Amino acid sequence: MTLPPRLEPNPYRPPLIAGEKETLAALLDYHRAIVVHKVSGVSEDDARRPMVPSGTSLLGIVQHLANVELSWFPVMFAGLDADLREDSWAIGEDETTTSVCARYEAACERSRAVTAAAGVDDVAVHSWRGGKPTLRWVLGHMLEETARHCGHLDILREQLDGTTGD
Numbered sequence: 001m002t003l004p005p006r007l008e009p010n011p012y013r014p015p016l017i018a019g020e021k022e023t024l025a026a027l028l029d030y031h032r033a034i035v036v037h038k039v040s041g042v043s044e045d046d047a048r049r050p051m052v053p054s055g056t057s058l059l060g061i062v063q064h065l066a067n068v069e070l071s072w073f074p075v076m077f078a079g080l081d082a083d084l085r086e087d088s089w090a091i092g093e094d095e096t097t098t099s100v101c102a103r104y105e106a107a108c109e110r111s112r113a114v115t116a117a118a119g120v121d122d123v124a125v126h127s128w129r130g131g132k133p134t135l136r137w138v139l140g141h142m143l144e145e146t147a148r149h150c151g152h153l154d155i156l157r158e159q160l161d162g163t164t165g166d
Contacts, residue, residue: 024139038153066104073111079125
């Protein structure tokens with residue numbers, strides 16, 4: 001039996017023993033690294049290629065996650081301005097894997113700065129669904145959102161070239 005090709009393991013491993021905020025942030029960072037890792041080594045055409053009837057592509061997921069990072073941490077939680085896309089899944093003709101990943105990594109860095117400046121019990125500036133979530137909730141939500149999309153990326157990448165692993 002021939003095993004499918006595997007990506008090199010994600011070098012970032014969250015600590016097994018840490019405080020609540022550090023643990024949540026580290027687990028989120030682990031999955032953020034997987035997002036970028038999953039598009040590495042893929043051609044521009046393959047990164048853009050819709051792989052399911054909904055039109056989802058590897059690069060579309062990364063673009064969407066950049067928007068989600070910006071909307072939850074700087075905008076919703078901290079009340080800051082951010083360059084949000086109206087269609088968070090769209091990839092412009094002039095955008096590349098490098099530029100979309102750079103946008104995502106910059107959004108993650110902005111989110112880290114917001115997280116570093118707040119406590120887990122601090123509440124968001126803006127309301128969502130009738131209430132203001134705590135940073136703890138936002139970190140948990142973003143962890144679930146990012147992990148869910150890592151699974152999507154894993155399936156799409158395996159469909160493209162058989163590559164598996166995180």
